[in-house]
Amino acid sequence: MIEENKKQKVLIIDDEEMNLKLLSAILTNNGYEYDMAKNGREALQKVKEFIPDLVLLDIMMPEMDGYEVCRRLKSDASTQNIPIIMITALADRESRIKGLDSGASDFLTKPFDRVELVLRTKNLLKIKEFEGFLLNHNRILEEKVLERTEELKKAFQQIDKTYKEVKEGYIDTIERLTIVAEYKDEETAGHIRRVGHYCSVIAACLGLQGKAIEEISYAAPMHDIGKVGVPSEILLKRGKLTSEEFSLMKTHTTMGGNILRNSSSELLQMAQRIALTHHERWDGSGYPGGLTGEEIPIEGRIMNIVDQYDAIRSPRPYKEGLSHEKAVEIITKGDGRTMPEHFDPEVLKAFLTVSGELDKIFETHGD
Numbered sequence: 001m002i003e004e005n006k007k008q009k010v011l012i013i014d015d016e017e018m019n020l021k022l023l024s025a026i027l028t029n030n031g032y033e034y035d036m037a038k039n040g041r042e043a044l045q046k047v048k049e050f051i052p053d054l055v056l057l058d059i060m061m062p063e064m065d066g067y068e069v070c071r072r073l074k075s076d077a078s079t080q081n082i083p084i085i086m087i088t089a090l091a092d093r094e095s096r097i098k099g100l101d102s103g104a105s106d107f108l109t110k111p112f113d114r115v116e117l118v119l120r121t122k123n124l125l126k127i128k129e130f131e132g133f134l135l136n137h138n139r140i141l142e143e144k145v146l147e148r149t150e151e152l153k154k155a156f157q158q159i160d161k162t163y164k165e166v167k168e169g170y171i172d173t174i175e176r177l178t179i180v181a182e183y184k185d186e187e188t189a190g191h192i193r194r195v196g197h198y199c200s201v202i203a204a205c206l207g208l209q210g211k212a213i214e215e216i217s218y219a220a221p222m223h224d225i226g227k228v229g230v231p232s233e234i235l236l237k238r239g240k241l242t243s244e245e246f247s248l249m250k251t252h253t254t255m256g257g258n259i260l261r262n263s264s265s266e267l268l269q270m271a272q273r274i275a276l277t278h279h280e281r282w283d284g285s286g287y288p289g290g291l292t293g294e295e296i297p298i299e300g301r302i303m304n305i306v307d308q309y310d311a312i313r314s315p316r317p318y319k320e321g322l323s324h325e326k327a328v329e330i331i332t333k334g335d336g337r338t339m340p341e342h343f344d345p346e347v348l349k350a351f352l353t354v355s356g357e358l359d360k361i362f363e364t365h366g367d
Helices: 017-028 040-049 066-075 094-103 112-133 137-154 156-184 186-205 209-222 227-230 242-249 252-260 266-277 299-312 326-335 344-351 357-365
Strands: 009-013 033-037 054-057 084-089 106-109
Touching: 009 017, 017 033, 017 112, 033 040, 040 054, 040 066, 040 227, 054 066, 054 112, 066 084, 066 094, 084 094, 084 112, 084 209, 106 112, 112 137, 112 227, 186 209, 186 299, 186 344, 186 357, 209 299, 227 252, 227 266, 242 252, 252 266, 266 299, 299 344, 299 357, 326 344, 326 357, 344 357
Parallel strands: 009 033, 009 054, 054 084, 084 106
Antiparallel strands: none
């Protein structure tokens, strides 16, 4: 986490003096430290020296445009995690797609609204703060394990207490990971609270035992953690996604898998499998790997059906939420998009057996 009294730093890149003065004034008034660059080449040098937490980048600049600056920053391991807001007078779809392809995190169109600029800056900096937590969580957990081990050597009688503390640390880690999704997309807040309950109920019905049930209940809420890497304008779009936008949206599965991989924790290993495979389908029509049948881990198969159930029931700005009965009908009979052959037959059978409990969970843990 960042220190409370440490000012977050923003680099402004723009070739127009008026824009530099305006942006610097807004940042100063909101408590940010800033530096400025008037062209792409100067910007690349300033990034190395100033080490900003966020970049405000104009697209139309001489010598090196904003797209090229963005690409270079994202191709450098030392700067690739810095979020970039492109500020541009270009409002056409092609320019935005090109910006996303270059690695931009968000867009503002000139003339921009000051309040919107501050809110987008604040949100991206908060997401970056949590991304830093994710990138370092393995190191933090390893340090905790070493610390606890030393304590056990000195005081064996503290075993029970230490075990509880470590377990609470894992749960706290999970809760912090799921907060990332809530910062990125407010509509997912209720959803990520419910899926753990759904999964544990179906897992128990399938015959999974105590530890496995507990782990899936804590791991399931991290299924969409990869959405931190999906641009906000795609994630929050109210209309239908284009094919290019949907392709970017689908990458949240692999991004989530990458964020959670290589952990020594069995719980986080399960979370990694869920994040990577919860959109795989029994018949092989899912993504990202097109896995079929039992190639898909059981926790991914369980998450697939509860994810669909909750999505059907949840109201969104672009659709109404449907009843429990209608959701069960769509999952068991199909509606053209969701089909019964998408699901493991045994998981589908368990889903029907406990569907009443799922309905209670939805009503109890609503948005």
